[in-house]
Amino acid sequence: MSQKLMDKKYLIITERIANKYSRCKKAKYACVLVLKDINCEREVLIYYTTNGLECRNKKCLRINQESGKNYKNCNTKHAEQRIVELFEADKLFYKNKRYKIKLYINSEPCLECALAIMRLQPQLEKVVIKRTREVNLEGLKLLKKEGINIQEY
Numbered sequence: 001m002s003q004k005l006m007d008k009k010y011l012i013i014t015e016r017i018a019n020k021y022s023r024c025k026k027a028k029y030a031c032v033l034v035l036k037d038i039n040c041e042r043e044v045l046i047y048y049t050t051n052g053l054e055c056r057n058k059k060c061l062r063i064n065q066e067s068g069k070n071y072k073n074c075n076t077k078h079a080e081q082r083i084v085e086l087f088e089a090d091k092l093f094y095k096n097k098r099y100k101i102k103l104y105i106n107s108e109p110c111l112e113c114a115l116a117i118m119r120l121q122p123q124l125e126k127v128v129i130k131r132t133r134e135v136n137l138e139g140l141k142l143l144k145k146e147g148i149n150i151q152e153y
Contacts, residue, residue, distance in 0.1 A: 007104070007128045010102075011128060014031065015130065022050035023050075028052070031048065032103070033045075034046065035100070036102060037098060043102070051079045078109075081112065081113055081116045085116075102128065105128070106130045106132070107129070108129055109139035114143050118142075118146060
């Protein structure tokens with residue numbers, strides 16, 4: 001299977017995870033982390049997570065606010081922040097030069113999430129994003145400025 005088809009497959013998986021597991025009342029986001037063993041080129045989906053895990057019984061403070069703004073009012077971690085924290089806690093793969101990381105996100109990352117994603121360097125091979133909006137592109141711009149390989153679909 002070509003890399004482009006694999007990327008699209010992982011984005012579909014990311015979208016399904018977001019729709020099934022995110023509890024956010026405003027928007028459903030997910031992030032998938034795939035590791036590639038550089039010795040054999042094999043890819044394995046290691047982690048997936050969503051936003052809104054803390055939202056189960058809490059009132060959303062952003063529900064009526066403009067999308068892409070006022071994230072400080074959000075009482076949950078974003079999917080990208082959560083996945084970086086999960087990976088950093090993993091003693092087997094974290095900072096193991098044998099593995100490269102591919103990150104799949106079903107929307108553009110906010111600025112705070114972009115800063116978290118940058119912590120995955122130098123293992124980060126690319127970030128694949130499903131473009132969904134034209135607001136709050138600061139995170140995407142920062143990743144591009146820092147030279148991170150971005151694939152947009």
